[in-house]
Amino acid sequence: MPGGKDQPIGEFRIAPDPQATGLTRQLTGSTHSGETVSIAVIEERPLTIFLNSTEILTAMTIGDYPEFLALGFLANQGMLDDMRQVTGVDYDAESDAVVVRTVDKTGHEEKLRKKTRTSGCAVGTVFGDLYESVESVKLPDTKLRVSWLYSLAATINRTPSLYLEAGAIHGTVLCHQDLPLVYMEDVGRHNAVDKVAGWMLVNEVNGSDKILYTTGRLTTEMIIKTAMMGIPVLASRSGFTAWGVDIARKVGLTLIGRLRGRRFMCLAGGERLIRDADYRNMQDEDRRHRRKAAGDD
């Protein structure tokens, strides 16, 4: 798998590759003026995740990093704690399937019977008991410098991405202080988070000093996944849901939303903010780097 521990620190371990083959396709259509044009459109394809011999579910994904997606999904569902349990991860492009093999049967296969359909883009499936397991999570009381947030948002918005190439895609970035480390994109914002979680699992990366940045809304499922990853800060350009805020407050997750230019709202963990940035000298977000409207759901 790419993006291993041996890559240099101080730059992206994984960044989007807008020119990668197979992630977008040129399609022809017509514009409002009747002009025939060809545009880059993002791919969406099924990927079925198996845990040993049990089919867990089929995700609709752009298709990069299938192993990270499978491992991260299982970890975020509480079905996998550690790579030492894993004896193999086999991706078969022909059948659009990933099989994660573990030493012992995990017993989590049974949990399949209770599923939750959630408000996440792509991949809206959370298993019923997750809401209970996340309540026992207690995240560390990590301080957050506001200057890091501003720096991260500026860097991420300017990084070449499939979003800038084709739109209609979400991004999630694992960061340390003001440094973005792993930038995943996917048609489903939950897939992007799961791919980050898979990378963390494989590389034994601890979440306690990290920040997770997402372009998506701060719904319950996003907040539960972040808590399961042990990351104490979740920041987004987007808005909140009330239950999401409730859970964040309960588990000790610092929750920053509507982060655009110098503006943001903090609805959980505000006491951990170190307000070291002089927002008065900052511009509001300039148009060129603004993500497009609701469109990008």
Add this chain to the structure above:
Amino acid sequence: MPGGKDQPIGEFRIAPDPQATGLTRQLTGSTHSGETVSIAVIEERPLTIFLNSTEILTAMTIGDYPEFLALGFLANQGMLDDMRQVTGVDYDAESDAVVVRTVDKTGHEEKLRKKTRTSGCAVGTVFGDLYESVESVKLPDTKLRVSWLYSLAATINRTPSLYLEAGAIHGTVLCHQDLPLVYMEDVGRHNAVDKVAGWMLVNEVNGSDKILYTTGRLTTEMIIKTAMMGIPVLASRSGFTAWGVDIARKVGLTLIGRLRGRRFMCLAGGERLIRDADYRNMQDEDRRHRRKAAGDD
């Protein structure tokens, strides 16, 4: 259930109610400048859908129109064709559950074993065989006036909504020519579509002369749902996925994306457009009515 056949034609049969109790909550937080503020945040709560005695799934929803959501979800999954099959729809607010009872067991309960996790916001579950069943759909060759699209977008963007009140929510509007009829919102864009489908089922509304407008992306699941509803036109502010376009072309769905101000892209059914609007005299979308950035996923 509200929104029945007896309501007047020529205005919304159902429009958003931004002041409705229970759909938003005031939460207190801090802004970038350290100011303590209270903002309206959208609610998100579970709703479990039962078909007879079988638990189908739990959706995360704002919670309005649970009966329409349950009926529309089942109809869009191909589990319900007609209200004559339905002997009862019971919503229990205490247990956050809706039970849809049918004359006979539908047999669809078995399909539960194969689920698809998809790229939809909220509610990303499509059953495996849906992709097959949608391929037999052949939508009518309905013409589409571009002037209707412009008129609909302008009306919908200016209609008071939970989106304008609290953000972080999607809208779907069932329209006839240039007239919006039913405007549903939800944290999950698929829920909004399913609520429209439920309203159509209960009111025996035929989709063949309708237009469906959505704020969300045009992913496979959105396209399949629209086709299942028999609606030949799907228009969105947002972008496309390549497989979604493939399905739209196969079933004969006219697909309009990136509809903002005078601009749009048509990637399927372009030959059905009647270009009766003079886009040269139109403005690009004005800032005040632009939906906010990616945030609104």
